[in-house]
Amino acid sequence: MDSSVKRRQVNKTEKLRFEDVKEEQSNVVSALYNPRKALSLSQQRALLPAAKRRGDVLKALEKHRSLVVMGSTGSGKTTQIPQFLMEAGWCDGDRAVLVTEPRRVAAVAAAERVAAEVGSTVGEEVGVAIRFDNRTSTKTRLVFSTEGTALRSMMSNPLLSRYSVVMVDEAHERSVTCDLLLGLLKKVQQRRSDLRIIVCSATINADEFVTFLGEDQTAIVNIEGKSYPVDVSYLKSPCKDYLEESLNIVVDIHRNSKPSSGSILIFLSSSEECEELTSRVTETLGRHVVAVPLYASLPYDQQIEALEPAPPNRRKVVAATNVAETSLSIDGVAFVVDTLHAKLKSFSSQEHVSSLSLVPISKASATQRAGRAGRTRPGQCFRCCTVSDFSQLSETTPPEIQRVSLNGAILQLKSFGVDNIMNFQFPSAPPVEVVAQALEELYNLGAIDDDGILTDDIGMRMAEIPLEPDYARCLVASEAFGCTEEVSEIFGMVQSSTLLISASASRERRLFEAVREPYAVAEGDLLTYLNMFRAYKSNGYSSSWCSSKRFNGKGFKQARRIAHNLKKYVDRKKSDSSLQKERLDTRIRRALCTGLFHKAAFVSPNGSYTSLLSSLSFNHVPLRMHPTSVLFDRYPKCVVYAEAVETANKYMRNITVVEATWLVDVAPALYENKRKRALMELEEGHEKLSGRP
DNA sequence: GAGCACTGC
Numbered sequence: 001m002d003s004s005v006k007r008r009q010v011n012k013t014e015k016l017r018f019e020d021v022k023e024e025q026s027n028v029v030s031a032l033y034n035p036r037k038a039l040s041l042s043q044q045r046a047l048l049p050a051a052k053r054r055g056d057v058l059k060a061l062e063k064h065r066s067l068v069v070m071g072s073t074g075s076g077k078t079t080q081i082p083q084f085l086m087e088a089g090w091c092d093g094d095r096a097v098l099v100t101e102p103r104r105v106a107a108v109a110a111a112e113r114v115a116a117e118v119g120s121t122v123g124e125e126v127g128v129a130i131r132f133d134n135r136t137s138t139k140t141r142l143v144f145s146t147e148g149t150a151l152r153s154m155m156s157n158p159l160l161s162r163y164s165v166v167m168v169d170e171a172h173e174r175s176v177t178c179d180l181l182l183g184l185l186k187k188v189q190q191r192r193s194d195l196r197i198i199v200c201s202a203t204i205n206a207d208e209f210v211t212f213l214g215e216d217q218t219a220i221v222n223i224e225g226k227s228y229p230v231d232v233s234y235l236k237s238p239c240k241d242y243l244e245e246s247l248n249i250v251v252d253i254h255r256n257s258k259p260s261s262g263s264i265l266i267f268l269s270s271s272e273e274c275e276e277l278t279s280r281v282t283e284t285l286g287r288h289v290v291a292v293p294l295y296a297s298l299p300y301d302q303q304i305e306a307l308e309p310a311p312p313n314r315r316k317v318v319a320a321t322n323v324a325e326t327s328l329s330i331d332g333v334a335f336v337v338d339t340l341h342a343k344l345k346s347f348s349s350q351e352h353v354s355s356l357s358l359v360p361i362s363k364a365s366a367t368q369r370a371g372r373a374g375r376t377r378p379g380q381c382f383r384c385c386t387v388s389d390f391s392q393l394s395e396t397t398p399p400e401i402q403r404v405s406l407n408g409a410i411l412q413l414k415s416f417g418v419d420n421i422m423n424f425q426f427p428s429a430p431p432v433e434v435v436a437q438a439l440e441e442l443y444n445l446g447a448i449d450d451d452g453i454l455t456d457d458i459g460m461r462m463a464e465i466p467l468e469p470d471y472a473r474c475l476v477a478s479e480a481f482g483c484t485e486e487v488s489e490i491f492g493m494v495q496s497s498t499l500l501i502s503a504s505a506s507r508e509r510r511l512f513e514a515v516r517e518p519y520a521v522a523e524g525d526l527l528t529y530l531n532m533f534r535a536y537k538s539n540g541y542s543s544s545w546c547s548s549k550r551f552n553g554k555g556f557k558q559a560r561r562i563a564h565n566l567k568k569y570v571d572r573k574k575s576d577s578s579l580q581k582e583r584l585d586t587r588i589r590r591a592l593c594t595g596l597f598h599k600a601a602f603v604s605p606n607g608s609y610t611s612l613l614s615s616l617s618f619n620h621v622p623l624r625m626h627p628t629s630v631l632f633d634r635y636p637k638c639v640v641y642a643e644a645v646e647t648a649n650k651y652m653r654n655i656t657v658v659e660a661t662w663l664v665d666v667a668p669a670l671y672e673n674k675r676k677r678a679l680m681e682l683e684e685g686h687e688k689l690s691g692r693p
Numbered sequence: 694g695a696g697c698a699c700t701g702c
Contacts, residue, residue: 103700131702148701175700269698296699322698343698356697400700408702466702498697509695565702627694647696 041117045083048076049225057081058088060219061165065189066197068213070206071223074375077200078110078169082142083117085165090196091141095164098143100150100181102170103327104130111135111144129153131466132561147177151184151412155464158416159188160195167198172205172364173326174399176409179427184416186213186425204364205396212427230336230374234387242339242384243273247280249337249382254285254315262334262377263316265324267369269341269358271295274319281317294320294328297498306330325368329375336373336381338366340393347404349437351611351621352599354405355646364396399428406430406438407469411447414454415463441598444670445473465569467491471642473595475570481587482575484567486530490588492563493529494642494654499555500532502547512628515550520630523585524639524656526592528630533559593662596640597670600663601652603635609652611644612663612671626651638663 045051049071060067069077078099085097101107111128115121122128127136129145136143145153147168154160166185171178182199189195199209203222210218239245246266253264268274274293281291294306309332310316318330322342342365343356361369366383373379383390401409409430410421418424421435442448447459447469454460458476465472471491478487493500505511519531536556539545543553579587593600601609601623608622623644625632629652631639642654664671 146701152702173700177701270696271698272696297697325699327699345698358698624694627696632694645697649695651695 050076050080053223054084056221064219066213066218068209068220069200070203075223075225079113090164096141097165098163099167100147107144165196169200171199172201176401179401182427228374228378230379232381245384246337253335259315263332264335265333266319266337277319289315289317291317296323334379338369339384349434353644353646362394362397401430410438411463411469470595474592477594478591479574480576481591483588484570484572488566489533489563490526490530492559495562496555496559502550502552505550525654526656593658594666597667600640623650623652626653
């Protein structure tokens with residue numbers, strides 16, 4: 001055995017068991033590529049671990065208002081529990097059962113599977129309701145939906161009156177939407193004692209849901225899968241470079257076991273690391289292995305390649321990001337190498353700056369990652385840290401609601417009539433200062449009044465629009481300025497922006513700029529997007545035109561669909577004739593100013609930018625134009641930006657040139673008084689700047 | 694002159 005293997009201490013005290021998911025599709029891709037034929041559907045159903053718990057689930061719901069189901073994906077709970085409920089009469093009369101999933105593919109896959117099992121097709125007894133794909137009818141009794149669509153459907157049906165049971169699947173992932181949904185469901189249950197709530201969660205998080213739903217009225221059912229053991233080993237001494245260490249481990253595994261013993265999956269934190277490790281593994285082990293990267297922004301055909309089984313007599317090595325932890329599963333993995341790191345989003349509410357930082361993962365995540373080795377056979381997991389370092393990791397990842405901007409979440413709660421946010425029972429309370437900041441910004445946007453109540457003309461409408469509050473405010477403002485069409489198209493493009501340029505071109509900076517250059521305008525990135533969309537439109541929305549310009553047809557198609565959807569929320573006839581004297585591009589930029597004024601910045605003599613809201617604080621950090629902006633190197637005096645990100649510096653992205661006076665027009669309370677002096681100082685600064693070469 | 698985990702309405 002290689003010396004570096006001996007260096008590692010194999011710790012057999014920690015044996016994990018994970019379910020066999022052969023019987024169930026946990027994602028669409030494997031469903032498409034591994035159609036199963038051998039067993040009949042009813043035979044397969046009977047073999048699922050969930051079948052053994054049928055009686056327990058139904059009994060629990062007779063006696064309790066809520067149920068927490070423990071067990072990870074693959075036990076059959078997603079597809080079987082809804083059918084148990086239907087068979088037991090929970091869908092009799094006009095009643096129905098709602099099941100929510102965090103991701104679209106999961107909702108569609110579950111609906112298709114269940115429809116097949118009941119001998120029907122999606123849209124009849126079993127339906128799916130996700131954005132841009134609603135296949136439900138009056139006959140539908142089981143509705144599979146994303147969390148986002150379920151929440152939105154509560155806007156028109158706040159008591160969910162049709163549903164006897166709501167099942168929140170994969171609740172341990174704890175998205176903001178999931179937390180809002182759970183909080184609202186608990187409120188609905190206070191009004192509707194007949195409503196049953198089922199929360200499905202990984203074992204480690206089950207307790208917190210029981211506490212949240214009320215211990216005295218919540219039952220617990222554990223659905224264990226058929227499982228294979230996973231041996232977990234740790235390093236004897238800490239490693240300095242986890243990339244280097246993971247390469248060594250891969251080499252050890254490869255040299256000490258046959259290729260047929262299974263594929264190796266390495267968890268890394270970024271696409272860049274995945275690419276690097278892939279090429280280093282190939283360099284080191286040559287033709288004996290097929291090493292491939294796997295991350296979400298990888299082109300579709302390369303993702304499929306990563307998920308396919310290994311060719312005969314060669315070992316497959318997949319270097320993946322978090323996408324392989326929950327969204328995609330790879331068949332035939334027997335070894336997991338975990339670097340125990342990930343990029344996590346954090347947000348500074350004061351500065352509107354979000355950043356992605358490299359952090360150690362939680363024990364819960366590490367358990368989930370290890371489980372990827374034991375899906376179809378006994379597996380091994382190698383963690384790139386010592387046992388004692390591992391014990392220092394936090395138990396679970398903080399829920400998203402404690403890490404992100406809450407403007408959107410609070411706007412939605414207000415639209416559900418939750419006027420006192422501080423009294424709302426969140427599964428996990430968000431930071432008070434982030435809530436306060438969100439309330440202040442919603443007030444400044446005109447979405448809530450002095451009493452914190454949603455305004456009819458602005459706030460109510462913003463809540464209906466499927467965009468972040470800032471963007472939704474721009475869209476509402478576009479009516480008066482007579483540019484609803486243009487602003488809808490701009491935000492369709494912004495939402496799809498990462499998909500717009502073909503993958504090969506977007507990796508090369510010069511090519512990226514060349515592709516966009518013919519459409520670039522001096523008014524900034526958002527108007528450049530509009531210009532691109534118009535060209536697409538005047539060429540008949542043609543995908544071959546997209547490819548001829550090295551644009552990504554899929555991205556433009558999505559932009560078109562979102563733009564089309566957004567237009568339904570605005571009324572182009574509402575334009576204010578007194579505002580129509582100005583040029584169209586000016587009116588568009590004024591509409592954008594109306595929603596984005598919190599994110600305005602003024603140029604400083606040294607060429608950096610100062611955010612107007614932080615300009616009075618002593619420790620403000622200057623902002624820079626992101627090098628991908630069409631305005632890079634052009635130093636316009638005053639801009640608004642759609643987003644700020646922090647990496648090596650703080651950068652503004654998706655920038656629009658505006659006039660400072662427009663800011664005072666749209667947000668007098670904010671800019672006229674207390675910021676006026678700062679504005680003037682900045683103005684003077686600019687006078688000096690304009691003398692520069 | 695950058696370097697971006699992942700979802701979703």
